[in-house]
Amino acid sequence: MKRPVKQIDLTVDSLVTVGLLIEFLCGHFEKKGFADAVLGVSGGVDSAVGAALAVEALGADHVAGLAMPAEESDPASLADAEKIAALYGFNLLLRPVGSVISAFFDGSAGVGNVRLGNAAARARMMRLFDYSHEHHALVIGTSNKTELLLGYGTWYGDLACSINPIGDLYKTQIRQLASFLGVPDEVIEKPPSADLWPGQTDEGELGFTYEEVDRLLYLMIDCDYSFEALTERGFAPGFIKRVVDLITSSQFKRSLPTIAKLSAKTVGIDLHLSRDWGT
Amino acid sequence: MRRLNIAIDQMAPRLGDIATNVAAHRKSIAWARRQKADLLVFPELSLTGYMVMGMVSHVGLAPDDLVLTELARSAGPLGVILGFVERADDGRFYNAAAFLKDGAVRAVQRKMFLPNYGMFDEKRFFAEGDRLAPFDTPWGRTGILICYDALQPAVAYLHEQAGAQLIVTISASPARGIGPEGAMTGREIFRIAHLAHSRLLGLPTVFVNRVGTEEGSTFWGGSQVLDPQGETLCELPEYEPAREVCEIDLEATARTHTRFPHLKEGRPDFILQELWRLCMGPHPPLSSPWSTIP
Numbered sequence: 001m002k003r004p005v006k007q008i009d010l011t012v013d014s015l016v017t018v019g020l021l022i023e024f025l026c027g028h029f030e031k032k033g034f035a036d037a038v039l040g041v042s043g044g045v046d047s048a049v050g051a052a053l054a055v056e057a058l059g060a061d062h063v064a065g066l067a068m069p070a071e072e073s074d075p076a077s078l079a080d081a082e083k084i085a086a087l088y089g090f091n092l093l094l095r096p097v098g099s100v101i102s103a104f105f106d107g108s109a110g111v112g113n114v115r116l117g118n119a120a121a122r123a124r125m126m127r128l129f130d131y132s133h134e135h136h137a138l139v140i141g142t143s144n145k146t147e148l149l150l151g152y153g154t155w156y157g158d159l160a161c162s163i164n165p166i167g168d169l170y171k172t173q174i175r176q177l178a179s180f181l182g183v184p185d186e187v188i189e190k191p192p193s194a195d196l197w198p199g200q201t202d203e204g205e206l207g208f209t210y211e212e213v214d215r216l217l218y219l220m221i222d223c224d225y226s227f228e229a230l231t232e233r234g235f236a237p238g239f240i241k242r243v244v245d246l247i248t249s250s251q252f253k254r255s256l257p258t259i260a261k262l263s264a265k266t267v268g269i270d271l272h273l274s275r276d277w278g279t
Numbered sequence: 280m281r282r283l284n285i286a287i288d289q290m291a292p293r294l295g296d297i298a299t300n301v302a303a304h305r306k307s308i309a310w311a312r313r314q315k316a317d318l319l320v321f322p323e324l325s326l327t328g329y330m331v332m333g334m335v336s337h338v339g340l341a342p343d344d345l346v347l348t349e350l351a352r353s354a355g356p357l358g359v360i361l362g363f364v365e366r367a368d369d370g371r372f373y374n375a376a377a378f379l380k381d382g383a384v385r386a387v388q389r390k391m392f393l394p395n396y397g398m399f400d401e402k403r404f405f406a407e408g409d410r411l412a413p414f415d416t417p418w419g420r421t422g423i424l425i426c427y428d429a430l431q432p433a434v435a436y437l438h439e440q441a442g443a444q445l446i447v448t449i450s451a452s453p454a455r456g457i458g459p460e461g462a463m464t465g466r467e468i469f470r471i472a473h474l475a476h477s478r479l480l481g482l483p484t485v486f487v488n489r490v491g492t493e494e495g496s497t498f499w500g501g502s503q504v505l506d507p508q509g510e511t512l513c514e515l516p517e518y519e520p521a522r523e524v525c526e527i528d529l530e531a532t533a534r535t536h537t538r539f540p541h542l543k544e545g546r547p548d549f550i551l552q553e554l555w556r557l558c559m560g561p562h563p564p565l566s567s568p569w570s571t572i573p
């Protein structure tokens with residue numbers, strides 16, 4: 001019996017996608033009465049794409065990038081951030097967070113990598129939102145769909161933003177757009193890293209590659225494949241279960257905090273009001 | 280030659296701001312009148328924006344509301360189809376379209392099929408229309424489909440069998456399902472439906488889809504006017520506000536029907552019999568379903 005197999009093709013039309021995202025950004029900034037944007041620029045591919053889109057939509061003079069290295073960050077990341085800022089012509093401000101973190105922990109012993117990483121992400125969030133208030137600039141978030149689904153980000157840290165143009169694109173799709181937008185190959189190809197300690201890589205921490213997990217997530221989330229159908233497509237049961245666990249256990253990061261229902265109309269439950277009301 | 284000069288305006292309404300949207304409608308009406316258009320079509324919920332959600336009661340208008348009648352007065356002889364939230368006497372709210380002409384609201388078509396899956400939640404906030412009501416105009420009977428109505432194959436057919444000579448679809452279709460090489464499922468499904476209405480029913484068809492963004496969704500525009508053979512008479516760009524006037528040759532419908540007489544051969548009695556069987560049980564009256572009704 002001939003059984004046609006759906007090809008896993010994560011390619012998006014770059015021109016159409018970039019056009020839509022520029023329209024999305026322009027429309028949102030106009031509605032909300034903002035001309036300026038600020039975003040964290042790490043030297044990685046996600047923030048490079050976010051910055052390139054912001055510059056296309058708002059003009060380089062209206063985009064500020066903050067480079068916010070921690071003590072342990074690789075100096076090469078800052079060099080890449082500078083390269084990206086020079087390429088797209090926006091202003092890059094150096095705002096290290098190392099001293100914030102060390103003052104916060106104040107010599108406490110036994111602070112592990114996760115606490116340090118969360119503190120760095122939240123210190124960066126504070127910097128971005130402080131800049132936002134001071135300069136009337138919206139914070140552009142650059143978490144991608146893979147990270148959002150897996151919960152690979154810090155709640156109220158790097159996940160916090162006003163608007164995210166790339167959150168519905170998997171990491172592999174971001175790489176494709178990056179290439180279209182002229183992001184340097186060395187930035188696209190370097191191993192993705194939260195840059196929290198020397199040698200850290202996302203894929204090392206997660207235990208699988210973005211390419212593998214994006215193909216799985218695409219079939220699981222976008223195409224509604226069942227567990228059985230996924231195993232038939234060659235995905236190892238252990239891998240599928242791990243990914244399902246990551247998604248379900250991180251749902252809170254994709255939601256408002258749970259509010260206890262008491263009244264007739266409750267924030268987050270049945271107050272159905274568009275955040276774009278009146279705009 | 281009998282002609283209809285049709286103007287289409289794929290605007291981006293401001294969500295919940297009727298005053299601003301009325302001003303935009305007035306501007307467009309004035310433009311269409313200068314262009315000597317007979318009919319001007321706006322997108323779905325053009326007076327309110329799409330994501331009205333729990334605010335329906337704040338933007339709902341009775342069909343005799345001054346907002347609509349004053350717009351109708353400003354349109355004068357120009358026919359106008361626009362989208363609004365209808366506040367019914369019984370307290371229900373409908374996603375609806377109004378037809379304005381000669382100073383009054385002449386017809387209201389409520390949306391029959393409310394999408395309630397994935398990103399859509401219309402049944403929570405709107406009641407479903409229960410009457411398909413094509414209405415008479417100087418250029419022939421006109422049937423309106425509101426967005427998802429166009430994706431239910433029976434609805435355009437029902438308009439046709441009720442004598443519609445023009446099918447107008449107004450929509451707020453968000454871009455989604457972007458894939459390789461220009462693929463976008465949101466567009467493809469409407470293009471297929473719109474073309475099918477024109478080609479299968481042999482009628483001129485109008486599709487007006489809004490632009491702009493709401494709640495992260497970007498509406499893709501791409502409005503079109505097709506002749507009875509599916510040829511494009513006018514097409515607006517995607518993702519940006521635009522408007523244009525084009526001419527529909529109303530006699531082309533009759534010429535098309537001599538070659539492909541869909542209306543004559545549509546057999547509504549047979550369709551009714553089959554629907555009766557599906558909905559009412561296994562023993563339909565074969566010749567006339569009405570005979571069993573006492």
